[in-house]
Amino acid sequence: MQHTPQMRLTTQRQIILEELGKVTSHPTANEVYDMVRKRLPRIGLGTVYRNLELMSDTGMILKLEVGGTQKRFDATVAPHYHIRCLSCGKVDDVDIPMISDINRIAADKSKYQILGHHIEFTGLCHDCSSVEEKVSIN
Amino acid sequence: MQHTPQMRLTTQRQIILEELGKVTSHPTANEVYDMVRKRLPRIGLGTVYRNLELMSDTGMILKLEVGGTQKRFDATVAPHYHIRCLSCGKVDDVDIPMISDINRIAADKSKYQILGHHIEFTGLCHDCSSVEEKVSIN
DNA sequence: TTATGTGCAAAACATTTGCAGGAGT
DNA sequence: ACTCCTGCAAATGTTTTGCACATAA
Numbered sequence: 001m002q003h004t005p006q007m008r009l010t011t012q013r014q015i016i017l018e019e020l021g022k023v024t025s026h027p028t029a030n031e032v033y034d035m036v037r038k039r040l041p042r043i044g045l046g047t048v049y050r051n052l053e054l055m056s057d058t059g060m061i062l063k064l065e066v067g068g069t070q071k072r073f074d075a076t077v078a079p080h081y082h083i084r085c086l087s088c089g090k091v092d093d094v095d096i097p098m099i100s101d102i103n104r105i106a107a108d109k110s111k112y113q114i115l116g117h118h119i120e121f122t123g124l125c126h127d128c129s130s131v132e133e134k135v136s137i138n
Numbered sequence: 139m140q141h142t143p144q145m146r147l148t149t150q151r152q153i154i155l156e157e158l159g160k161v162t163s164h165p166t167a168n169e170v171y172d173m174v175r176k177r178l179p180r181i182g183l184g185t186v187y188r189n190l191e192l193m194s195d196t197g198m199i200l201k202l203e204v205g206g207t208q209k210r211f212d213a214t215v216a217p218h219y220h221i222r223c224l225s226c227g228k229v230d231d232v233d234i235p236m237i238s239d240i241n242r243i244a245a246d247k248s249k250y251q252i253l254g255h256h257i258e259f260t261g262l263c264h265d266c267s268s269v270e271e272k273v274s275i276n
Numbered sequence: 277t278t279a280t281g282t283g284c285a286a287a288a289c290a291t292t293t294g295c296a297g298g299a300g301t
Numbered sequence: 302a303c304t305c306c307t308g309c310a311a312a313t314g315t316t317t318t319g320c321a322c323a324t325a326a
Contacts, residue, residue, distance in 0.1 A: 006279090006280085006325095006326080007280090008279095008280065008281070008324090008325055008326075009325085010280090010281065010282085010324080010325070011324095011325095012281080012282075013281095028315090029315080029316080030314095030315080042282090042283070043282080043283080044282065044283040044284060044285095045283095045284095045316090046282085046283075046284075046285090046316090046317075046318080047281080047282055047283070049315090049316060049317070050281085050282090050317085050318095051281095053316095053317095065204070065205030065206065066203070067203030068203070069290090069291085069314075069315070070314090070315065070316095071315090071316090081244075083244070083248055083250050083252070085250065086253065092248070092250070094244050094247060094248055095247050095248075096240075096243055096244055096247050099237070099240075102234075102237075102257070103259070105234055106219075106221070106232050106234055106259050109232060109233050109234050110221055110230070110232055110233075110259070110261075111263070111264045112221050112223065112230070112259070112261040112262060112263050112264070112267075113261050113262045113267050114221070114259055114260075114261040115224065115260050115261045115262070116259070116260050116261070117257055117258065117259045117260065118257070118258050118260070119240070119255055119256070119257050120255065120256050120258070121241070121244050121248070121250070121252055121254070121255045122252075122253050122254050122255065122256075123248075123250040123251050123252040123253045123254070124250060124251045124253070125249070125250050126249045126250070129250075129251050144301085144304095144305085145305090146299090146300055146301080146304095146305065146306070147300090148299080148300075148305090148306065148307085149299095150306080150307075151306095166290090167290080167291080168290085180307090180308070181307080181308080182307065182308040182309060182310095183291090183308095183309095184291090184292075184293075184307080184308075184309075184310090185306080185307055185308070187290095187291060187292070188292085188293095188306085188307085189306095191291095191292095207289075207290070207315090207316085208289090208290065208291095209290090209291090
């Protein structure tokens with residue numbers, strides 16, 4: 001018989017969680033590493049990766065598999081949608097209601113057992129829209 | 139004055155396009171490489187990456203930035219949604235209608251200039267559902 | 277005390293790029 | 302001819318992992 005192992009609340013984990021909770025920017029693992037390192041200078045990048053993975057597995061945080069080259073992390077675990085800037089890669093929340101029916105509709109059309117969905121909008125953020133205007137004037 | 143450069147239809151590009159058109163499996167760059175290599179054994183992986191990128195830039199093919207570790211490619215350029223198996227990573231099409239209103243709804247709630255959206259469902263494919271059942275019996 | 281976690285460094289992957297030679301138009 | 306393109310190999314960027322030591326419970 002095997003008992004469920006305890007996940008220890010180490011200093012590293014507390015601080016990762018705190019720092020992630022402070023921002024709304026959906027940081028990458030490396031950005032979390034930079035944030036945490038200001039308070040724990042000797043933490044390793046591997047530790048950050050291991051713990052972000054672990055915490056997203058247990059549902060304490062959200063791992064965002066959005067487009068782009070890096071995964072991103074979010075302390076807000078309530079389901080919501082995202083938008084990514086095609087120019088600078090920034091990711092923001094989109095505050096529209098969840099489409100609750102869509103999983104059932106998709107289930108009727110698919111052989112998969114559907115467990116969830118995510119919507120990713122793409123576009124240009126305010127800053128990048130302005131820059132594009134300026135560039136296109138030239 | 140700068141004229142639009144011509145994109146040459148090289149043998150490599152033809153064959154990449156043909157092979158991608160033969161499948162509905164949304165292959166990764168490496169899988170396309172394996173498919174193409176059977177007909178062009180000396181093609182380089184870099185060429186495959188370069189050309190998939192180029193062809194998706196010009197809209198000849200679709201680059202899917204779905205979850206998981208690799209990008210995937212699709213010869214079907216008409217917009218459609220996808221589902222990814224959380225167990226084996228396979229990606230399939232989901233044949234439900236596009237939600238045409240959603241970009242406008244999101245635009246009202248966001249400071250971004252919205253250009254598009256994609257929905258990714260997650261779940262278990264038929265094969266992996268079966269396996270999970272068998273495993274959970276033990 | 278002991279299972280779990282950490283720091284460090286190396287390895288593993290995925291993708292991009294520089295360059296010299298090759299090929300399409 | 303003259304670009305544009307390719308193969309090759311090296312570089313880059315991201316994430317994972319092995320291991321000896323450290324630490325929370």
